[in-house]
Amino acid sequence: MGEAAGPEKPLSIESEFAHLVKYTDLYIRQKTDLFIQHYILDLFDFLVRQIIYLSVLAALLVAGTLALLVGVILFISTILPLWQALLIMGIVSLVIAALIAYVLFSRELVLKTPTTEDVLKLDKP
Numbered sequence: 001m002g003e004a005a006g007p008e009k010p011l012s013i014e015s016e017f018a019h020l021v022k023y024t025d026l027y028i029r030q031k032t033d034l035f036i037q038h039y040i041l042d043l044f045d046f047l048v049r050q051i052i053y054l055s056v057l058a059a060l061l062v063a064g065t066l067a068l069l070v071g072v073i074l075f076i077s078t079i080l081p082l083w084q085a086l087l088i089m090g091i092v093s094l095v096i097a098a099l100i101a102y103v104l105f106s107r108e109l110v111l112k113t114p115t116t117e118d119v120l121k122l123d124k125p
Helices: 013-077 082-106 116-123
Strands: none
Touching: 013 082
16 A cells, blocks of 8 residues: 555656657647547548439429429320320420520629628728
8 A cells, every 4th residue: 555655666768758649649649639530430421321312303393394294295195196295295395495595594694703892891890
């Protein structure tokens, strides 16, 4: 019991340096693991989850659109022959696709960059 309560033996410089390197290595590993977990793995988890949601949504939209398209074609084919109904729906779908493409690609891209006045306002306390 006297040995445990007595003064500790001073460590050599080499052993202190070895402890320093050991604990520094442990610290760096912990910080690296936290960095990888929070800034890389969590980001990939979020992106994968969003891609899965998007693929399910796209599949449901495609299935619904095809069902609606087949229904409209069959409805029109009760009035006209089937080949005419297919031609009419093909033309309608091409016109709708052209309109959507025109609306998407005709807009000008405007980036919201800060003006000099905005930057000066941010610099003032």
